[in-house]
Structures are given as structure tokens and as C-alpha cells.
Amino acid sequence: MALLQIAEPGQSQAPHQHKLAVGIDLGTTHSLVATMQSGLPRVLADAEGSVLLPSVVRYLADGSVSVGETARQAAAGDALNTLVSVKRFMGRGAEAAQQLGEQSPWQIITHDNGVPYFRTVAGDKSPVEASAEILKALRQRAEDTLGGELTGAVITVPAYFDETQRQATKDAATLAGLNVLRLLNEPTAAAVAYGLDHAAEGVHAIYDLGGGTFDISILRLHQGVFEVLATGGNSALGGDDFDHAIAEWVMREAGISSPDAEAQRRLLQTARKVKEALSSRESVTLNLAAGTGGAPADWKGTLTREHFESLIAELVDDSLRACRRALRDAGMKPADLAEVVLVGGSTRVPLVRRRVAEFFGRPALDHLDPDQVVAIGAAVQANVLVGNKGEGDLLLLDVIPLSLGLETYGGLAEKIVPRNTTIPVARAQEFTTFKDGQTAMSLHVVQGERELVADCRSLARFELTGIPPMVAGAARIRVLFQVDADGLLSVSAEETISGVRASIVVKPSWGLQDDDILRLLRESQAAAAADMKARALQEARAEAERLWLAIEAALAVDAGLLADEESARLRAQIDSLKAAAGGHDAAEITTASEALNHASEAFAARRMDAGIRQALTGKTLTQLEDH
Numbered sequence: 001m002a003l004l005q006i007a008e009p010g011q012s013q014a015p016h017q018h019k020l021a022v023g024i025d026l027g028t029t030h031s032l033v034a035t036m037q038s039g040l041p042r043v044l045a046d047a048e049g050s051v052l053l054p055s056v057v058r059y060l061a062d063g064s065v066s067v068g069e070t071a072r073q074a075a076a077g078d079a080l081n082t083l084v085s086v087k088r089f090m091g092r093g094a095e096a097a098q099q100l101g102e103q104s105p106w107q108i109i110t111h112d113n114g115v116p117y118f119r120t121v122a123g124d125k126s127p128v129e130a131s132a133e134i135l136k137a138l139r140q141r142a143e144d145t146l147g148g149e150l151t152g153a154v155i156t157v158p159a160y161f162d163e164t165q166r167q168a169t170k171d172a173a174t175l176a177g178l179n180v181l182r183l184l185n186e187p188t189a190a191a192v193a194y195g196l197d198h199a200a201e202g203v204h205a206i207y208d209l210g211g212g213t214f215d216i217s218i219l220r221l222h223q224g225v226f227e228v229l230a231t232g233g234n235s236a237l238g239g240d241d242f243d244h245a246i247a248e249w250v251m252r253e254a255g256i257s258s259p260d261a262e263a264q265r266r267l268l269q270t271a272r273k274v275k276e277a278l279s280s281r282e283s284v285t286l287n288l289a290a291g292t293g294g295a296p297a298d299w300k301g302t303l304t305r306e307h308f309e310s311l312i313a314e315l316v317d318d319s320l321r322a323c324r325r326a327l328r329d330a331g332m333k334p335a336d337l338a339e340v341v342l343v344g345g346s347t348r349v350p351l352v353r354r355r356v357a358e359f360f361g362r363p364a365l366d367h368l369d370p371d372q373v374v375a376i377g378a379a380v381q382a383n384v385l386v387g388n389k390g391e392g393d394l395l396l397l398d399v400i401p402l403s404l405g406l407e408t409y410g411g412l413a414e415k416i417v418p419r420n421t422t423i424p425v426a427r428a429q430e431f432t433t434f435k436d437g438q439t440a441m442s443l444h445v446v447q448g449e450r451e452l453v454a455d456c457r458s459l460a461r462f463e464l465t466g467i468p469p470m471v472a473g474a475a476r477i478r479v480l481f482q483v484d485a486d487g488l489l490s491v492s493a494e495e496t497i498s499g500v501r502a503s504i505v506v507k508p509s510w511g512l513q514d515d516d517i518l519r520l521l522r523e524s525q526a527a528a529a530a531d532m533k534a535r536a537l538q539e540a541r542a543e544a545e546r547l548w549l550a551i552e553a554a555l556a557v558d559a560g561l562l563a564d565e566e567s568a569r570l571r572a573q574i575d576s577l578k579a580a581a582g583g584h585d586a587a588e589i590t591t592a593s594e595a596l597n598h599a600s601e602a603f604a605a606r607r608m609d610a611g612i613r614q615a616l617t618g619k620t621l622t623q624l625e626d627h
């Protein structure tokens with residue numbers, strides 16, 4: 001993997017001109033904003049002195065919006081109009097949103113544009129609009145504190161976010177009036193915050209367990225630059241799940257059977273308090289008055305840290321399984337690591353720290369506030385990007401989580417940018433036409449590790465039209481994939497002989513249906529052997545069809561060059577190739593193709609001679625085989 005140091009030439013500024021740039025951690029549970037002042041990171045607080053802005057948005061009947069702590073406090077009483085954890089919905093399609101929404105109190109409506117909206121008293125609101133409200137609040141906070149307009153912001157996203165989810169985040173920022181300097185993966189930002197870029201060379205693991213997502217990243221510092229070796233995790237695992245585990249325990253113990261939405265919310269709020277207290281205490285005693293959280297009678301119970309740990313052990317193990325896979329992807333063992341960094345509020349849970357230290361065989365770095373690490377790293381990056389720092393300050397590179405490619409003939413996925421390639425990246429590949437006289441080509445951009453397009457995720461389709469008619473295989477179509485530093489993909493196609501072009505910026509209309517990238521990877525591993533077989537069969541069939549179409553086309557024009565008996569033999573061979581291609585034996589198809597190819601050699605030679613004679617007598621050569 002290439003090591004790049006991105007010096008952004010247009011970005012250097014006059015040294016005395018300090019620009020206001022911020023880093024924003026747009027979290028599922030909390031969001032924060034940070035900036036650099038006199039070379040030191042500063043996390044900005046609101047008027048009450050708190051730095052964590054709860055990622056909660058409440059819409060009111062008069063059209064006004066409340067964001068943060070006031071919204072969170074109102075949540076229990078106004079569940080329908082108070083949106084929490086909207087990050088989980090960002091860039092997700094209708095079906096996925098409905099599924100996610102099943103355990104939520106909100107009414108989710110899908111509009112004609114395919115985007116899910118939350119129905120509120122103030123009208124239908126999309127996840128992007130709700131996120132924009134959070135970003136607006138942070139922008140306001142920054143401008144009030146720093147006393148000026150912001151030049152730009154670096155916004156962090158989970159490493160798991162796919163194209164759509166990143167685009168949705170960018171859209172939210174634009175709606176909030178922010179100039180997005182760059183989207184940055186959260187774990188990558190954490191590495192910068194810890195100054196691992198100034199540490200000795202080595203491989204580091206970033207373990208980020210937040211409220212709703214878990215990310216693990218393996219980074220290598222080499223010659224002063226970070227290289228991202230692998231990323232992994234689980235976008236549906238976090239502290240919220242610990243809350244649910246406690247809430248379920250309370251329900252069992254207190255005999256609560258089916259709490260309504262509000263009771264559920266109360267239970268979860270209580271569970272969260274208990275969980276957070278258990279990070280510093282050995283046990284917590286709860287009192288539920290009859291009716292609270294749906295309790296049938298007064299109830300009092302004690303949860304010990306030990307019992308809590310047994311309730312969440314399986315969830316913590318889940319995160320370690322993802323760590324093991326990421327290490328394997330990176331080709332590393334725990335012993336190869338120099339540092340392990342803890343990020344995210346849930347890494348305050350003692351069991352998490354213990355298990356992580358056990359797994360990696362060393363205590364983790366934790367001297368920065370795990371809630372603030374990501375915002376601080378983003379602020380450091382933002383500062384470099386607006387040109388407040390001298391040249392030579394490196395910018396980190398991220399990787400793409402799943403391979404990007406194109407559908408080729410026979411429903412095969414041709415990988416163009418393999419997964420874990422560092423971004424930004426540009427990769428080109430040449431394709432050609434399949435049929436004589438083909439003037440258009442349909443390009444289907446896919447993402448995934450599987451061999452067959454049907455098993456990959458479809459990102460976009462576009463057409464390259466206006467290709468001058470040529471013999472099959474003569475056109476030279478150069479397809480260029482570019483992934484920018486934010487992970488956004490654009491694809492262009494150019495027929496290089498004629499210069500016709502077409503391109504598309506990939507803004508697919510929905511996110512991964514089931515956003516478990518690891519599941520897709522596991523499936524691809526499990527299916528590798530079957531895929532290879534399917535691919536061989538498709539390739540053999542495509543090759544066979546290409547061959548018979550070419551010979552049939554030649555026969556239609558030049559059958560006169562052959563004796564009747566010769567052309568009958570050739571046609572018989574075409575028929576047996578077609579029969580073979582109808583079967584499922586790749587080897588048999590290939591053998592039949594070779595036989596037909598062999599049998600047509602004399603015919604091809606005669607056509608070539610005839611073509612040359614024709615050219616020499618001044619006639620135009622209409623069909624010249626491209627060899």
C-alpha cells in the first residue's frame with residue numbers, strides 16, 4: 001500500500017493570519033466541537049460549562065427546535081417528537097430505517113424520493129435535517145466562543161460509514177452552514193489526538209466503543225506517516241446495548257412485562273445511570289416506585305458490578321471478535337502492537353478495559369478523556385487543513401471498507417479498488433465492447449467482496465453512449481475510479497479512440513440494507529470456493545458467446561469464402577458450443593470454444609487475405625479485426 005504524505009499546496013496561508021477551524025465529533029449519543037488555540041486543543045463548552053452536547057433533537061409545535069440537554073430532558077414526556085440516535089439512520093434506505101425504527105416510538109414515513117422521514121408536530125424531518133440541527137448548535141457554540149465566522153470544519157464519521165452515509169453527513173453539514181474541510185474516520189482522529197504521529201514507529205490499535213457503534217482500526221506509523229492497515233467493528237454495538245441489558249434485568253426482577261414507549265425510555269435512562277455509576281462503584285441500589293417504568297409495585301434491587309459484567313460479557317466478547325478479525329486482516333498478532341488506544345464513553349466500563357488489556361496483552365492508552373479524543377484529533381486536522389500550521393504536518397489516510405468495482409459481462413464483479421486501499425485513490429482499467437457495432441455501454445458500479453454482482457451491493461449505474469460503431473473488442477473504454485479524501489466515489493468512462501465520455505458521482509439512494517460489513521466479508525470468505533466456480537463458469541460462457549457471435553457475424557458477411565461443406569461444419573461446431581454453454585461445466589465449454597476457435601482459423605485467414613486484397617484495390621476496409 002502506497003504511503004502518501006499529502007501536502008495540500010493551495011492551502012498554505014500567510015503565517016500571521018489565523019483561521020478559525022474546528023473539529024466536530026458528530027456522535028450517536030453525544031456530539032462535541034474542539035479547536036486549536038496556541039498549539040493546544042480546546043474542547044468548547046456551552047454556557048453551562050458542559051462540553052458534551054447530547055445528540056438529541058426535539059421538534060415543537062410552533063416550529064422551533066431544541067437541541068441537546070433540554071431536548072433530552074423532554075424526551076420522556078414527548079417521545080414522538082424527540083429524536084435520539086439519528087446517526088443510526090443517516091444515509092439508510094426506507095427498509096433499513098423501518099427496521100431500525102421498530103423499537104423506537106417514532107412514526108417513520110418514506111417519501112417519494114425514497115428517503116425515510118420522522119413524522120413530527122413540526123412536519124416530516126429527515127435524519128439529515130435532524131443532524132444538521134446538532135451541527136448548527138455546535139457551529140453556534142464555536143462562533144460564540146471564538147468570536148468569528150468559521151473557515152471550515154473537519155467532521156468525523158465511523159470508519160464503517162459507506163458512501164451514502166458519508167454523503168448524508170456532508171449534506172447535514174452543508175445544511176448547517178458549515179464548510180466541510182474533510183470527513184475523517186473517528187479512530188483515525190483518535191490516533192492524531194494521542195500524538196501517535198510523533199511517537200516511535202509501530203503498529204497501533206484504536207478501540208472505540210461509543211453509545212451506538214464500535215470501531216477497531218489498526219494503524220501503522222512508518223516514516224512519519226500513518227498507514228491504515230485495517231478497519232473493522234460493528235455498527236450496531238455500543239453502550240446503548242449495555243443499557244438494554246440492565247433494563248431487561250430490571251424488568252425481570254421487578255416483574256415488568258410490556259412497558260409502553262415512555263416507560264421504556266424511563267427504564268433506559270435509569271439503566272444508563274446505573275451503568276455509569278458502576279464504572280466507579282461496586283454496586284448500585286435502585287428504587288422503583290409502583291408505576292415508574294411500568295413497575296407493578298414498589299421495587300428495590302441491587303445490581304453489583306460483578307453481576308453487571310455477566311450481563312454484558314457476551315457483548316464485550318463480540319467487540320473482541322471484531323478485533324481479532326481486524327488484526328487478521330492487517331496480518332498482525334496482538335504482540336506486534338506498540339500501543340492500544342481507548343476511545344468512546346463506554347471504554348470507561350472496567351470490564352471493557354480489563355478484557356481489552358487481556359486481549360492485546362498490555363494496558364491501553366487512556367490519559368485523554370475518551371469522550372473528547374475524536375473531536376480533538378479532528379481539530380488538529382482542521383487546523384492543518386486551513387493552513388494554520390506549517391508544511392510537513394501530515395494528514396492521515398483512511399481506507400475504503402469494501403472493494404469497489406464494475407459489473408462485467410455475465411454478471412461478474414470486477415474489483416477496481418480493493419478493500420483496505422488507502423484513500424484518496426484513483427485507479428483506471430480498460431474495458432472493451434462485446435458486440436460488433438455496439439454504440440453504448442452500461443456501467444454498473446458495485447461494492448463488495450463477492451465474485452458475482454448479485455451478491456454485491458449496487459451503488460450506481462450510468463451509460464456511456466455515442467461510441468462509434470466498431471468491431472467487438474476494438475473500442476478502448478477507460479474507466480476511472482476516484483475516491484476522494486472523504487471517501488466519496490466518482491466514476492468516469494471514456495472511449496479513448498473517439499474521446500466520448502460519461503461520468504457519475506456516486507450518491508446511491510440508500511445505505512447498506514443490513515449494515516453489517518463484517519457479515520458481507522464473512523459471507524465472501526465462506527463463499528469463496530463456490531464463487532470461484534461460478535466465476536469460471538460465467539467467464540467460460542461469456543468467452544464462448546463472444547466467439548460464436550464473432551463467427552456468426554463473419555459468416556453473415558463472408559460465407560462465400562467457404563465451401564458449403566466447410567461452412568456447414570463450422571455451423572455444427574457453433575451449435576455444439578451453444579449446447580455446451582447451456583450446461584454447467586466450465587471445462588467442457590472451454591474445450592468446445594477451443595475446438596470452434598481452431599476450426600475457424602482457416603476461415604479467419606481467408607477473410608484476412610480477402611480484406612487485404614480489397615484494401616489494395618482501393619476499396620474501404622469496413623471491418624478490420626483488432627488483433
Ligand code: ADP
Pocket residue numbers: 026027028029030031209210211212213238239240272275276277279343344345346347348349370371
Ligand atoms: P458516541 O460516540 O456513540 O456518541 P460516546 O463516545 O459519547 O458515544 O459514548 C457514549 C456512551 O458512553 C454512552 O452509552 C454512555 O452511557 C457511555 N458512558 C459515558 N460515561 C460512562 C461511564 N462513566 N461508564 C460507563 N459508560 C459510560
Ligand code: MG
Pocket residue numbers: 025027028186210211344374
Ligand atoms: Mg464516538
